[in-house]
Amino acid sequence: MGSSGAPPAAAPGPRAWWRGLSARARRNLKRALAAGMVLVLVVAVLLARFLSVENTERDADLALIAAEARGDAAGIIDQLSGCRASPSCVAQAKANAANPRLRRKGAVKILQLTSNTAYSLSGTTGKTRLAWTVLGTLPVVQCITVHRTGNAFTGIHIHLTALSAPIPNEGICGKRSADEIRELEEARELSGQ
Secondary structure, three states: OOOOOOOOOOOOOHHHHHHHOOHHHHHHHHHHHHHHHHHHHHHHHHHHHHHHHHHHHHHHHHHHHHHHHHOOHHHHHHHOOOOOOOHHHHHHHHHHHHOOOOOOOOOEEEEEEEEOOOOOOEEEEEEEEEEEEEOOOOOEEEEEEEEEEEEOOOEEEEEEEEEOOOEOOOOOOOOOOHHHHHHHHHHHHHHOO
16 A cells, blocks of 8 residues: 555556557457467478378388288288289299298387488478388398379378388398498408408
């Protein structure tokens, strides 16, 4: 209480500010807020759609490898787009299905997935290096050719088009860069090989 006995004057709050605006200014502010909310929702939907593509590729890779671990050549061929029309793809699928190193009982676990097409905003083709195992067995590394179509607005679609035979555990899917080659040579020199 002040010396005159009257309570001190309160600072004007947001309600007073809002009432102080003209009707036109309030209408424009409401429209701007609504447009901002719509923009945030559109961006959130596009971002969620874009990020879900990585899970879609992982699921497709897992289904392909699971068919391979069962020794299911037809399942491998069904998972690979255009494989039935390619004699070399069918032959590779049958060879993988018959390979005793790849046939395993149990749930397939992905140890590492490195995709050259990951987070692409548009259609592209590249190799995915996939390390996988069934618990209690040695890991296997293979290359999967992945073709992405579409874009972030219309949706990105995943097509697996080829599956390699097993490669060495340190192997890569594609050509090594000059830096990688130099690092490998230095590592060999240091180890005395």
